Amino acid sequence: MISEALPSRLRVAVVGVGGVGGYFGGRLAQAGHEVTFVARGATLAALQTQGLRVFSALGDFTVQPARATDDPGHVGEVDAVLVAVKAGQIPHVAHTLNPLLGPGTAVLPMQNGVEAADQLAAALGEAFVLGGLCRIISAIEAPGVIRHSGGHPSVTFGEFSGQRSDRVQRLQQAFEAAGVTVDLPTDIRVAIWEKALFVSSLGAVAAVARATIGELRALPETRALIERAMQEVATVAHARGVPLPGNAVAAALAFVDALPAAGTTSLQRDIEAGRPSELDAQLGAIVRLGREAGVPTPVYDFAWRCLLPQERRAQPLSG
Incomplete structure (x- = not known):
């Protein structure tokens, strides 16, 4: 399930547009990647009307227009899925992600806790799922508005096999080009x-x-x-x-x-x-x-x- 060559411009779905998904997804979109936000309610309405606004000491920015939907089926296959909902929501969200999956899709959980990757793998298959986490102090200020208030944003991820796969390297390049620090540990566990x-x-x-x-x-x-x-x-x-x-x-x-x-x-x-x-x-x-x-x-x-x-x-x- 690991592609040999992901395109330099990635198709990314961000599921959950809170402090984590909004910030990291926004940075990828700002860097030129095709990012679709999967949201609902007031957040979805705000994204569709005013775009995504991020306030940060590292530079404020707006993603306008922002691609946004409440149905992963409207997105199609992507290169990467950033799963940024709260950890307790993963069992309910996992089974909705199948329309996003293609032969080389990487599903990257970004939650606290130790069970997110296992829960996603149980629903989607182990081959799709990376181990991952992030470090940032950020929160929703209003629907579609994210405030990054502290900490240098970073993501840590990798294959559970330890392999430095093509999809891992492409994600690394995408995040780093967007100004996000990346750590690829020897053992993601x-x-x-x-x-x-x-x-x-x-x-x-x-x-x-x-x-x-x-x-x-x-x-x-x-x-x-x-x-x-x-x-x-x-x-x-x-x-x-x-x-x-x-x-x-x-x-x-x-x-x-x-x-x-x-x-x-x-x-x-x-x-x-x-x-x-x-x-x-x-x-x-x-x-x-x-x-x-x-x-x-x-x-x-x-x-x-x-x-x-x-x-x-x-x-x-x-x-």
């Missing part, structure tokens, strides 16, 4: 779990404590809790055959120390606002995978159970 170790552990403690990153890392009790949560993820990863480096926890803690003190996590913000969150993808997944591997995850289990009632209350809002 390690990169995915390293990000989960950092993001979900900090998110778990922050969402329960309702405190800023600066408060959490300065208080010995909560700092120790973050470190214990990170160690749980590392232990689950190793039990599942993912060779995280020995300094993974120390490196993640150092990254926490470098974050703005007033910052909060996306999981914390969603739960505090009563919005559907990535609780299941970020915390529930570690609990489930730990049970499967026979690894106890007491910090994750406690945080997941404490936050579950609020998540259940928020779910009707997603309909």
